[in-house]
Amino acid sequence: MTDKGLSRTAQIDLLSRTLEGLLNVIAFEVKGAPVHVDGFCLRDGEHRFPPLEVDDDSPVLDPYYPPHYFRANEPRFEMIRDIAGTLLEQVILVQGERAVHPDGFRLKNLSHWLIDGEDDPGAVLNSISWACKVKCIFCYERGNPPELNFPPYKTTLREILTSVRYFDPVEKKRLPIPSRYDNNEILTFPGILEVIRALRKKTDAPMINISTSGTMLDEPFIRQLAENKPLLLSISLNSADPGVRASIMKEKHPEIPLRSLPLLKQYRIPFAASIVAWPTIPLTDIENTVAYADQHDPLQIRICLPGHTSRFSQKILFDLEDYWGRLIDLIDSIRDKHDTPIIPLPYTYEEIRQGHFSFVPGVGGVIKNSPAWKAGVRYGDEILSVNNVPIRSRRFLQALMDRLKKEGTKTLWMQTRRKGKEEERIIRYSEETFDHQYPYLPETRHFDVNYYGMYLYDGFDPADVIRLRDMALARGAGHVLVLTSWMIKPYLELALQHIDTQGVRFVPHVPENIFMGGNIVVGDLLTAKDFIRAIREYCREGEKPDLAVAPTSPFSSWLRDMRNDHFLKIERITGIPLYFMETPKLWS
Amino acid sequence: MKKHDKEFVYRFKLDGKTGRPLIDDPPAEMVRKQLEALLKIVVLSEGGRELKPDRFRFMNNPLKDFPIFDDTDSDT
Numbered sequence: 001m002t003d004k005g006l007s008r009t010a011q012i013d014l015l016s017r018t019l020e021g022l023l024n025v026i027a028f029e030v031k032g033a034p035v036h037v038d039g040f041c042l043r044d045g046e047h048r049f050p051p052l053e054v055d056d057d058s059p060v061l062d063p064y065y066p067p068h069y070f071r072a073n074e075p076r077f078e079m080i081r082d083i084a085g086t087l088l089e090q091v092i093l094v095q096g097e098r099a100v101h102p103d104g105f106r107l108k109n110l111s112h113w114l115i116d117g118e119d120d121p122g123a124v125l126n127s128i129s130w131a132c133k134v135k136c137i138f139c140y141e142r143g144n145p146p147e148l149n150f151p152p153y154k155t156t157l158r159e160i161l162t163s164v165r166y167f168d169p170v171e172k173k174r175l176p177i178p179s180r181y182d183n184n185e186i187l188t189f190p191g192i193l194e195v196i197r198a199l200r201k202k203t204d205a206p207m208i209n210i211s212t213s214g215t216m217l218d219e220p221f222i223r224q225l226a227e228n229k230p231l232l233l234s235i236s237l238n239s240a241d242p243g244v245r246a247s248i249m250k251e252k253h254p255e256i257p258l259r260s261l262p263l264l265k266q267y268r269i270p271f272a273a274s275i276v277a278w279p280t281i282p283l284t285d286i287e288n289t290v291a292y293a294d295q296h297d298p299l300q301i302r303i304c305l306p307g308h309t310s311r312f313s314q315k316i317l318f319d320l321e322d323y324w325g326r327l328i329d330l331i332d333s334i335r336d337k338h339d340t341p342i343i344p345l346p347y348t349y350e351e352i353r354q355g356h357f358s359f360v361p362g363v364g365g366v367i368k369n370s371p372a373w374k375a376g377v378r379y380g381d382e383i384l385s386v387n388n389v390p391i392r393s394r395r396f397l398q399a400l401m402d403r404l405k406k407e408g409t410k411t412l413w414m415q416t417r418r419k420g421k422e423e424e425r426i427i428r429y430s431e432e433t434f435d436h437q438y439p440y441l442p443e444t445r446h447f448d449v450n451y452y453g454m455y456l457y458d459g460f461d462p463a464d465v466i467r468l469r470d471m472a473l474a475r476g477a478g479h480v481l482v483l484t485s486w487m488i489k490p491y492l493e494l495a496l497q498h499i500d501t502q503g504v505r506f507v508p509h510v511p512e513n514i515f516m517g518g519n520i521v522v523g524d525l526l527t528a529k530d531f532i533r534a535i536r537e538y539c540r541e542g543e544k545p546d547l548a549v550a551p552t553s554p555f556s557s558w559l560r561d562m563r564n565d566h567f568l569k570i571e572r573i574t575g576i577p578l579y580f581m582e583t584p585k586l587w588s
Numbered sequence: 589m590k591k592h593d594k595e596f597v598y599r600f601k602l603d604g605k606t607g608r609p610l611i612d613d614p615p616a617e618m619v620r621k622q623l624e625a626l627l628k629i630v631v632l633s634e635g636g637r638e639l640k641p642d643r644f645r646f647m648n649n650p651l652k653d654f655p656i657f658d659d660t661d662s663d664t
Contacts, residue, residue: 082621
């Protein structure tokens, strides 16, 4: 017994309570077979229990999950492993008169672990992990830092059917998804149609955002998908030229995904098309690809502005600002020729490039044949009022639209402005199927963040700065370091020019992304370590701030970054109080 | 019953790796690791105010406290 420290009695009591807590939710396993632990003895004491023998002829078991696959949405599995590990350093578990040496554990009751989600059955499909049939030259998996290089994992049919069984679209609950950072190609999974049929038996809700390279989308497959509508696909198109597509995606049969666009329209399955605008692809090819996609009426064409990590290439492969600028100029020059919304991602850069970034609530695109389209709303329109409510800011407009959408409001009277001219637009939404024309079908309402077919500009809101100021004043902080990203900083500076900071000195500062390196500029990909480094450097160069502000977007709902570091680490290491500011992800 | 009708079992490996010890006192180190594991997923509070503990001590020894977190990888 230690005089000053954990006494033997207290140690045994703690171990006993820990074990009891664990056994409520898990069963230990020996060689894959569950064991029924009924006691323990201390490792540093004497014991004479022979080891428990288990039957080596146990049936074939489901594979082990690495617990870190659940870090993003269920880190308690990892916590259980850690606590069980510390327990087993201290004790030998006992079953009857036999010593148990567990090599794993299993969850006792999956219904204890359901998490809140959406009613979207597509979210269940997204737990499928299966090899992609293409090997894109720009695939981010090639450039992941080692912390994100998880070993390949292949979903089993039994695993995904278990997820389907526990999916509750009414209560919006589902099993946690083993999320990883390598790519999932859902449609190449051998049992995909069986899974989709099982989900369809469970709910009529649309399956949204099924992402695919399109390699599986021949007519027989699309026909079977169509039997399970409503669903919405997101296709990596990248190039409409079979030769270019084959070379950048290392694909044997580019004609299949290219032919899938008219087939999807024929079978009335709405889809979005995405293009990764990699610099080796000629701009004329991107222009032709947009034109090809537009002919087949996708919901939107996303042009992903590229970047790469230092793992992808030590040498910076292109001047990001120059290349992104050329892409935005291209999008600007072709937008009027096409009906489909063309959305650069991250879209915030478009306003920065155009040099007129502002807080005016504007329309970033309108889905063809949607209620907003039929009312004449188009890209670039400013929204001044909705149902007689004056619109003060983008965030205000989104909140209002969210509410109207949720309440099922059928008619919107909008005051809009285009090229200085104010107009009234009446948007009418009907749930009658015959009122819907492809690509705006009833299920499209659920696709992405669109309001009656409109994509609205998001971004920074001046009200956020007012909230920051009030928070700083309440904490008595006169000097606030605001950690932000290259793309949000101009908005922040603009907002700071327009509000009375009441003496609070705000210093916007962009941390370097050391974790990703290369020319990655998206703030969502920063880590706690990047923030720590930025705060330390700032303090070294001058006065210590009273408070630091960091965005929530690089952190999961469990407040972990991609490296699994908790945001509280920033404050603990730097000694500077940290305020965590709610920010949407730029890619959403 | 078809092969796939049986429920998938969520299984995890115990690999015996619990990280390097920070405290040279196994019972105290066990408590530290448990606190570290817990504080990664819970926020303690007192009277509605969030607490951010980073050290602990045993109640029978107010003079000696121990770190909870291993932050040694956070150097710049």
